[in-house]
């Protein structure tokens with residue numbers, strides 16, 4: 015365990031780590047993140063979701079500089095404030111080629127057909143093309159949370175769907191569970207580890223400078239790749255994150271050193287939030 019003072023930056027997952035899934039930052043969380051930044055640390059948010067979603071969840075509620083990594087870091091911006099208004103600078107935005115997009119969307123549409131997946135909201139809400147990430151939300155991204163949680167509680171249903179997708183599109187992509195009822199397809203190797211490495215490069219930081227917070231660090235979790243790169247704190251939800259950001263000595267005491275195996279059993283029933 016290293017003292018909090020040695021960390022120069024915090025990188026946090028968003029959904030169910032700093033916010034309830036798809037909801038905005040609470041006033042308490044925003045104030046606490048403000049204190050971390052005013053204490054001299056950089057703060058970045060990383061998510062599988064789109065820039066439009068994550069900037070709406072985070073940026074209006076903060077008044078301190080921060081960085082946003084959407085689609086696992088493939089769309090990356092930095093936000094500063096001038097006269098109280100956010101000023102956004104794009105750092106990079108990568109995307110699939112048209113041929114890759116057609117291949118993936120075609121395979122997903124056929125999977126939806128074969129499995130009879132019906133969106134509870136709209137077709138656009140079920141298959142989302144996020145540039146460098148295509149997401150299948152089985153019931154629609156904005157379907158009721160309860161229905162989404164009941165769709166695939168142990169994650170096994172989506173593992174079968176992932177196998178079908180990979181057999182069609184080949185191994186050149188990362189296909190993994192995201193959210194409670196969705197599957198994310200990204201270019202090969204683009205996960206939160208990849209995004210955190212881009213953060214390190216952009217900020218000229220070493221991996222040892224960063225402490226990561228995530229609710230889904232268990233095996234197969236969408237935060238698990240972070241553990242390959244930086245020290246990580248496994249949280250049970252936004253209240254837990256808030257308590258640890260307010261008591262960083264407790265956070266570093268709970269941190270898993272980079273390179274540790276994913277914790278098993280600490281985040282039960284959370285295959286892909």
Ligand SMILES: [Mg+2]
Pocket residue numbers: 027028029030031228229230287
């Ligand atoms: Mg999460």
